[in-house]
Amino acid sequence: MIRTRFAPSPNGQLHLGHAYAAIVAHDLARVRGGEFLLRIEDIDGTRSRPELVPGILADLEWLGLAWDGPVVFQSSRLDSYVAAGERLKALGLLYPCQCTRAEVLAMSSRLGPDGPVYPGTCRGRDVDPAGAAWRLDMAKAAALAGPLQWVDELTGPQVGAPGQFCDVVLLRKEAPASYHLAATLDDAADGVSLVTRGQDLFAATHVHRLLQALLGLPVPTWHHHLLICESDGRKLAKRRGSAALADLRRAGEDGRAVAAALRMDQLPTGLWLGPGVGNMA
Ligand code: GLU
Numbered sequence: 001m002i003r004t005r006f007a008p009s010p011n012g013q014l015h016l017g018h019a020y021a022a023i024v025a026h027d028l029a030r031v032r033g034g035e036f037l038l039r040i041e042d043i044d045g046t047r048s049r050p051e052l053v054p055g056i057l058a059d060l061e062w063l064g065l066a067w068d069g070p071v072v073f074q075s076s077r078l079d080s081y082v083a084a085g086e087r088l089k090a091l092g093l094l095y096p097c098q099c100t101r102a103e104v105l106a107m108s109s110r111l112g113p114d115g116p117v118y119p120g121t122c123r124g125r126d127v128d129p130a131g132a133a134w135r136l137d138m139a140k141a142a143a144l145a146g147p148l149q150w151v152d153e154l155t156g157p158q159v160g161a162p163g164q165f166c167d168v169v170l171l172r173k174e175a176p177a178s179y180h181l182a183a184t185l186d187d188a189a190d191g192v193s194l195v196t197r198g199q200d201l202f203a204a205t206h207v208h209r210l211l212q213a214l215l216g217l218p219v220p221t222w223h224h225h226l227l228i229c230e231s232d233g234r235k236l237a238k239r240r241g242s243a244a245l246a247d248l249r250r251a252g253e254d255g256r257a258v259a260a261a262l263r264m265d266q267l268p269t270g271l272w273l274g275p276g277v278g279n280m281a
Contacts (some may be wrong), residue, residue, distance in 0.1 A: 002034035006060075007183065010040060011047040011166045017198075017228040017236040020262050024225045026065045028264070030070060035185065037190055038067035043074045043081075044082070045181060058269035059245040063256030072190060080185055081177035084215055085134060093141045093214065096132035097122040103153045113203035115167045116276045134171035138163055143252045145213035147271040150205060152222045153194075162206040170211075178200070188217040196223040200235055200276040227276035228267060235276035 004025040008018055029036035038060065042048045046279060060067065088094050099107070099121060108116035141162075148160025162187045177185075184260050187195055187208075195205075202224045227235040236242045249255060263275055 002029060002032050002085070003037060003190070003192050004194050004196050005037040005187070005190060005192050006065075006187075007039040007041050007197075007251070008056055009044065009047070010042055010049050010052040010056060010210060011044065012049075012050060013246050014056055015236060015242040015244055016262070016268070017242070017257075019245055019259065020228050021065055021196070021198060022063065022065055023259055023262055024223070026067075028194060028196060028223065029068075032128060033144065033196075034066075035068040037069060037072065037192065039072040039074065039180070039186060041074050041182065043078070043140060043172050043177065046174050050246045055246050059249060060257075062245070062249045063258070063259040064256040065203070071156065072186070072253065074182055074186060077182070077189070078176045078187065080180055081171075084181060085177070086183055088170065088214065089134070091144070091172040091214070093137050094126075094143070095123055095137060096127045096129040097135045097167075097169070098127055105204040106194045112164050112166065114165055114168065117164075118168075122168050131173060133169045133173045135167040136170050138165065138167050140216060141210060145210055148206075148213055148265050149270070150219065150222065150240075152202070152205070152224055154223060158205075160206050160209050162210040165207055166201065168207055180204060180207045181211065184211045184217065185215075187220060188212070188215075193218075194223055195220050196225060198227045198276060199224045201229060217279050226273040228271050229274040229276055231270055231272075233274055233277040236271065 006016060006022040006025045026036045036132065040053055042050060052179060069110065085094065104118050105116050106120060107119050109119065110117040149157050150160060168180055169178050172178050209219065231236055254269055
Protein backbone atom coordinates (compact mmCIF):
# COMPACT_ATOMS: atom_id res chain seq x y z
CA MET A 1 0.00 0.00 0.00
CA ILE A 2 1.37 3.41 -0.87
CA ARG A 3 1.66 6.22 1.64
CA THR A 4 2.06 9.90 0.74
CA ARG A 5 2.33 12.99 2.84
CA PHE A 6 1.85 16.74 2.75
CA ALA A 7 4.54 18.43 4.81
CA PRO A 8 3.99 22.18 5.15
CA SER A 9 6.34 24.42 7.12
CA PRO A 10 4.25 26.79 9.25
CA ASN A 11 6.34 29.79 8.26
CA GLY A 12 3.37 31.52 6.69
CA GLN A 13 -0.22 30.87 5.74
CA LEU A 14 -0.95 28.34 3.01
CA HIS A 15 -1.69 29.63 -0.50
CA LEU A 16 -2.87 28.04 -3.75
CA GLY A 17 0.56 26.47 -4.37
CA HIS A 18 0.30 24.58 -1.09
CA ALA A 19 -3.26 23.57 -1.92
CA TYR A 20 -2.04 22.13 -5.23
CA ALA A 21 0.74 20.16 -3.50
CA ALA A 22 -1.64 18.84 -0.85
CA ILE A 23 -4.18 17.78 -3.51
CA VAL A 24 -1.51 15.90 -5.48
CA ALA A 25 -0.38 13.99 -2.38
CA HIS A 26 -3.93 13.34 -1.20
CA ASP A 27 -5.33 12.25 -4.57
CA LEU A 28 -2.44 9.94 -5.45
CA ALA A 29 -2.94 8.15 -2.14
CA ARG A 30 -6.71 7.92 -2.53
CA VAL A 31 -6.65 6.81 -6.18
CA ARG A 32 -4.23 4.01 -5.35
CA GLY A 33 -5.99 2.94 -2.16
CA GLY A 34 -3.18 4.22 0.04
CA GLU A 35 -2.77 6.56 2.98
CA PHE A 36 -2.21 10.30 3.12
CA LEU A 37 -0.35 11.75 6.11
CA LEU A 38 0.01 15.30 7.35
CA ARG A 39 3.37 16.36 8.80
CA ILE A 40 4.06 19.82 10.15
CA GLU A 41 7.70 20.78 9.54
CA ASP A 42 8.06 23.10 12.51
CA ILE A 43 11.71 22.96 13.57
CA ASP A 44 13.00 26.21 12.11
CA GLY A 45 13.27 28.26 15.29
CA THR A 46 13.64 31.51 13.41
CA ARG A 47 10.72 31.12 10.97
CA SER A 48 8.26 28.61 12.40
CA ARG A 49 5.02 30.06 13.77
CA PRO A 50 3.07 27.44 15.77
CA GLU A 51 0.05 29.73 15.96
CA LEU A 52 -0.48 29.13 12.22
CA VAL A 53 -1.01 25.36 12.58
CA PRO A 54 -4.76 25.42 13.42
CA GLY A 55 -5.33 27.54 10.29
CA ILE A 56 -3.38 25.03 8.16
CA LEU A 57 -5.55 22.18 9.39
CA ALA A 58 -8.69 24.25 8.78
CA ASP A 59 -7.50 25.06 5.23
CA LEU A 60 -7.06 21.37 4.39
CA GLU A 61 -10.49 20.52 5.80
CA TRP A 62 -11.96 23.42 3.79
CA LEU A 63 -10.38 21.96 0.63
CA GLY A 64 -12.00 18.62 1.49
CA LEU A 65 -8.70 16.84 2.15
CA ALA A 66 -8.81 14.38 5.05
CA TRP A 67 -5.54 12.93 6.29
CA ASP A 68 -4.98 9.55 7.89
CA GLY A 69 -3.78 9.13 11.48
CA PRO A 70 -2.58 11.82 13.84
CA VAL A 71 -0.80 14.95 12.61
CA VAL A 72 2.97 14.46 12.94
CA PHE A 73 5.08 17.35 14.26
CA GLN A 74 8.78 17.42 13.46
CA SER A 75 9.36 19.16 16.78
CA SER A 76 8.51 15.85 18.48
CA ARG A 77 11.27 14.07 16.55
CA LEU A 78 14.34 16.03 17.61
CA ASP A 79 16.03 13.03 19.23
CA SER A 80 16.06 11.13 15.95
CA TYR A 81 17.79 14.03 14.16
CA VAL A 82 20.45 14.23 16.88
CA ALA A 83 20.97 10.44 16.74
CA ALA A 84 21.37 10.47 12.94
CA GLY A 85 23.79 13.37 13.25
CA GLU A 86 25.85 11.38 15.75
CA ARG A 87 25.92 8.38 13.41
CA LEU A 88 27.16 10.49 10.53
CA LYS A 89 29.76 12.14 12.81
CA ALA A 90 30.95 8.71 13.93
CA LEU A 91 31.43 7.81 10.26
CA GLY A 92 33.64 10.89 9.94
CA LEU A 93 31.26 12.44 7.41
CA LEU A 94 30.36 15.70 9.19
CA TYR A 95 32.50 18.69 10.09
CA PRO A 96 31.69 21.86 12.03
CA CYS A 97 31.43 25.16 10.20
CA GLN A 98 31.09 28.62 11.70
CA CYS A 99 30.75 30.49 8.39
CA THR A 100 27.82 32.89 8.14
CA ARG A 101 25.51 33.09 5.12
CA ALA A 102 27.17 36.36 4.11
CA GLU A 103 30.62 34.75 4.28
CA VAL A 104 29.48 31.80 2.15
CA LEU A 105 28.05 34.23 -0.39
CA ALA A 106 31.33 36.16 -0.49
CA MET A 107 33.47 33.00 -0.83
CA SER A 108 31.32 31.10 -3.30
CA SER A 109 32.09 31.08 -6.99
CA ARG A 110 29.30 28.78 -8.14
CA LEU A 111 25.52 28.75 -7.90
CA GLY A 112 24.06 25.36 -7.00
CA PRO A 113 20.45 24.20 -6.72
CA ASP A 114 20.30 25.53 -3.16
CA GLY A 115 22.01 28.89 -3.75
CA PRO A 116 25.71 29.78 -3.57
CA VAL A 117 27.78 26.60 -3.32
CA TYR A 118 29.93 26.42 -0.19
CA PRO A 119 33.58 25.96 -1.21
CA GLY A 120 34.43 23.67 1.73
CA THR A 121 36.40 26.31 3.64
CA CYS A 122 36.06 24.71 7.11
CA ARG A 123 36.66 21.14 5.90
CA GLY A 124 39.82 19.83 7.59
CA ARG A 125 40.12 22.97 9.74
CA ASP A 126 40.13 23.03 13.53
CA VAL A 127 36.75 24.75 14.02
CA ASP A 128 35.12 25.25 17.44
CA PRO A 129 32.07 22.92 17.33
CA ALA A 130 30.18 24.94 19.98
CA GLY A 131 27.22 26.54 18.21
CA ALA A 132 28.53 25.48 14.81
CA ALA A 133 26.55 24.12 11.87
CA TRP A 134 27.62 20.63 10.74
CA ARG A 135 28.24 20.04 7.06
CA LEU A 136 28.35 16.79 5.14
CA ASP A 137 31.71 16.06 3.53
CA MET A 138 30.07 15.37 0.19
CA ALA A 139 33.01 13.79 -1.60
CA LYS A 140 33.63 11.39 1.27
CA ALA A 141 29.95 10.58 1.68
CA ALA A 142 29.42 9.97 -2.04
CA ALA A 143 32.47 7.69 -2.14
CA LEU A 144 31.19 5.71 0.83
CA ALA A 145 27.70 5.34 -0.62
CA GLY A 146 28.84 4.42 -4.14
CA PRO A 147 26.62 4.83 -7.24
CA LEU A 148 22.99 5.63 -6.46
CA GLN A 149 19.77 5.50 -8.39
CA TRP A 150 16.29 6.74 -7.68
CA VAL A 151 13.01 6.97 -9.56
CA ASP A 152 10.75 9.92 -10.20
CA GLU A 153 7.52 8.40 -11.46
CA LEU A 154 6.95 11.32 -13.85
CA THR A 155 10.42 11.56 -15.40
CA GLY A 156 11.77 8.06 -14.84
CA PRO A 157 15.00 6.64 -13.42
CA GLN A 158 17.63 9.09 -12.18
CA VAL A 159 21.33 8.65 -11.47
CA GLY A 160 22.27 10.09 -8.07
CA ALA A 161 24.17 13.38 -8.39
CA PRO A 162 24.42 14.89 -4.89
CA GLY A 163 27.83 16.46 -5.62
CA GLN A 164 26.17 19.50 -7.21
CA PHE A 165 25.31 20.67 -3.68
CA CYS A 166 28.88 20.37 -2.37
CA ASP A 167 28.99 20.18 1.46
CA VAL A 168 25.39 20.79 2.55
CA VAL A 169 24.48 21.69 6.12
CA LEU A 170 22.76 18.81 7.91
CA LEU A 171 22.72 20.15 11.49
CA ARG A 172 21.93 23.83 11.54
CA LYS A 173 22.93 26.57 13.96
CA GLU A 174 19.38 27.84 14.40
CA ALA A 175 17.49 24.54 14.02
CA PRO A 176 18.17 20.99 15.18
CA ALA A 177 18.39 19.65 11.63
CA SER A 178 18.32 20.95 8.08
CA TYR A 179 15.37 20.28 5.80
CA HIS A 180 17.39 17.59 4.00
CA LEU A 181 18.08 15.54 7.11
CA ALA A 182 14.75 16.01 8.88
CA ALA A 183 12.58 15.33 5.83
CA THR A 184 14.57 12.23 4.88
CA LEU A 185 14.44 10.77 8.37
CA ASP A 186 10.76 11.57 8.77
CA ASP A 187 9.71 10.12 5.45
CA ALA A 188 11.41 6.89 6.53
CA ALA A 189 9.94 7.00 10.05
CA ASP A 190 6.46 7.66 8.64
CA GLY A 191 6.73 4.86 6.08
CA VAL A 192 6.18 7.27 3.20
CA SER A 193 6.58 5.21 0.04
CA LEU A 194 5.71 7.92 -2.51
CA VAL A 195 7.25 11.33 -1.80
CA THR A 196 5.31 14.01 -3.66
CA ARG A 197 6.57 17.56 -3.85
CA GLY A 198 7.25 20.37 -6.28
CA GLN A 199 9.80 20.29 -9.07
CA ASP A 200 11.71 23.05 -7.29
CA LEU A 201 12.89 20.32 -4.90
CA PHE A 202 13.86 17.82 -7.61
CA ALA A 203 17.61 18.35 -7.10
CA ALA A 204 17.27 18.02 -3.32
CA THR A 205 16.26 14.41 -3.85
CA HIS A 206 19.85 13.59 -4.83
CA VAL A 207 20.93 14.58 -1.32
CA HIS A 208 18.05 12.70 0.28
CA ARG A 209 18.89 9.55 -1.69
CA LEU A 210 22.49 9.82 -0.46
CA LEU A 211 21.33 10.20 3.16
CA GLN A 212 19.13 7.13 2.78
CA ALA A 213 22.16 5.14 1.64
CA LEU A 214 24.36 6.42 4.47
CA LEU A 215 21.74 5.83 7.15
CA GLY A 216 20.34 2.54 5.81
CA LEU A 217 16.85 3.97 5.22
CA PRO A 218 14.22 2.58 2.84
CA VAL A 219 14.08 4.19 -0.60
CA PRO A 220 10.69 5.55 -1.69
CA THR A 221 9.59 6.57 -5.17
CA TRP A 222 9.27 10.29 -5.89
CA HIS A 223 6.69 12.34 -7.78
CA HIS A 224 7.90 15.89 -8.43
CA HIS A 225 4.90 17.82 -9.66
CA LEU A 226 4.58 21.14 -11.48
CA LEU A 227 4.24 24.30 -9.45
CA ILE A 228 1.78 27.14 -9.59
CA CYS A 229 3.84 30.00 -10.98
CA GLU A 230 3.44 33.70 -11.43
CA SER A 231 3.79 35.40 -14.81
CA ASP A 232 7.57 35.68 -14.38
CA GLY A 233 7.81 31.88 -14.07
CA ARG A 234 8.76 31.91 -10.41
CA LYS A 235 6.75 29.78 -8.05
CA LEU A 236 3.89 31.40 -6.24
CA ALA A 237 5.03 32.82 -2.93
CA LYS A 238 3.00 34.32 -0.16
CA ARG A 239 5.43 37.18 0.19
CA ARG A 240 4.76 38.19 -3.42
CA GLY A 241 1.11 38.81 -2.79
CA SER A 242 -0.81 35.57 -3.47
CA ALA A 243 -4.01 35.21 -1.50
CA ALA A 244 -3.84 33.04 1.58
CA LEU A 245 -6.29 30.13 1.62
CA ALA A 246 -7.43 31.40 5.02
CA ASP A 247 -8.56 34.67 3.40
CA LEU A 248 -10.59 32.81 0.76
CA ARG A 249 -12.00 30.55 3.46
CA ARG A 250 -13.03 33.46 5.66
CA ALA A 251 -14.50 35.29 2.66
CA GLY A 252 -16.93 32.38 2.30
CA GLU A 253 -15.47 30.83 -0.85
CA ASP A 254 -16.20 27.14 -1.41
CA GLY A 255 -12.96 25.25 -0.69
CA ARG A 256 -14.10 22.07 -2.45
CA ALA A 257 -14.80 24.11 -5.58
CA VAL A 258 -11.32 25.67 -5.31
CA ALA A 259 -9.86 22.15 -5.04
CA ALA A 260 -11.95 20.91 -7.99
CA ALA A 261 -10.65 23.77 -10.16
CA LEU A 262 -7.04 23.02 -9.20
CA ARG A 263 -7.58 19.35 -10.07
CA MET A 264 -8.50 20.46 -13.58
CA ASP A 265 -5.50 22.83 -13.76
CA GLN A 266 -7.86 25.80 -13.81
CA LEU A 267 -5.92 28.66 -12.26
CA PRO A 268 -6.79 32.27 -11.51
CA THR A 269 -5.79 34.73 -14.23
CA GLY A 270 -2.06 35.44 -14.30
CA LEU A 271 -1.03 32.13 -12.75
CA TRP A 272 0.11 29.03 -14.60
CA LEU A 273 1.64 25.63 -13.97
CA GLY A 274 5.36 25.33 -14.63
CA PRO A 275 8.64 24.01 -13.28
CA GLY A 276 9.28 27.09 -11.12
CA VAL A 277 12.39 28.77 -12.46
CA GLY A 278 15.15 30.14 -10.34
CA ASN A 279 14.35 28.92 -6.87
CA MET A 280 14.52 26.03 -4.50
CA ALA A 281 12.65 26.17 -1.20
N1 GLU B 1 8.35 21.64 4.39
C1 GLU B 1 8.76 21.57 3.01
C2 GLU B 1 8.13 22.68 2.23
O1 GLU B 1 7.12 23.22 2.67
C3 GLU B 1 8.36 20.22 2.47
C4 GLU B 1 9.04 19.86 1.22
C5 GLU B 1 8.81 18.38 0.91
O2 GLU B 1 7.67 18.03 0.63
O3 GLU B 1 9.76 17.61 1.00
O4 GLU B 1 8.62 23.08 1.20
